[in-house]
Every structure is written in C-alpha cells, then in structure tokens.
Amino acid sequence: MNEYVFEVKLRAIVRVRANDEEVAREVVPLVLGPPHGLEIGLANQNNAAVGWSATVTQVLTQEGDARQHVVARVPSRVGAQP
Numbered sequence: 001m002n003e004y005v006f007e008v009k010l011r012a013i014v015r016v017r018a019n020d021e022e023v024a025r026e027v028v029p030l031v032l033g034p035p036h037g038l039e040i041g042l043a044n045q046n047n048a049a050v051g052w053s054a055t056v057t058q059v060l061t062q063e064g065d066a067r068q069h070v071v072a073r074v075p076s077r078v079g080a081q082p
Contacts, residue, residue: 003057034061 012032018024035043044055 001053034059 014028014031016024016027040056040059047054
C-alpha cells in the first residue's frame with residue numbers, strides 16, 4: 001500500500017458557552033488540538049466499516065510558533081485491517 005501526505009489548511013469557528021469571555025477563549029485550543037492515537041484509530045475503524053481501504057497513520061499540527069510541532073501517531077494495531 002502507498003503512503004500519501006497532505007497539508008490541509010484549517011479554518012474553524014468554535015462556539016463556546018461560558019460566563020466569562022476569557023475562560024471561553026482558554027478552552028478553544030483544547031478542541032482544536034491534534035487528535036490522539038485512539039481517536040485516529042476509531043476514525044480508521046469507521047473508514048474500514050464503510051469499505052474505504054485507507055488508514056491514517058499520523059497527524060502533524062502546528063500550534064503557535066511554526067517551529068513547534070505536535071504529532072499524533074497511531075499504534076499499528078489500532079485500525080488495522082484483517
């Protein structure tokens with residue numbers, strides 16, 4: 001199987017309910033962070049269930065300073081197809 005790499009620009013609108021705007025702003029990065037291996041594995045299982053033979057193996061995001069990278073890797077057994 002081949003491996004492909006895509007760079008995707010993401011624009012998000014996040015709606016937050018809070019008593020204070022400062023607190024609301026603090027929680028936004030929590031939902032925009034990179035997915036964990038388990039989440040990627042679940043997405044791969046769902047893809048396999050609908051017949052898509054493609055497996056996400058890594059997600060790399062940039063947060064703040066462009067030199068800081070956050071990587072989420074999927075253990076090879078998660079989302080593996082028989």
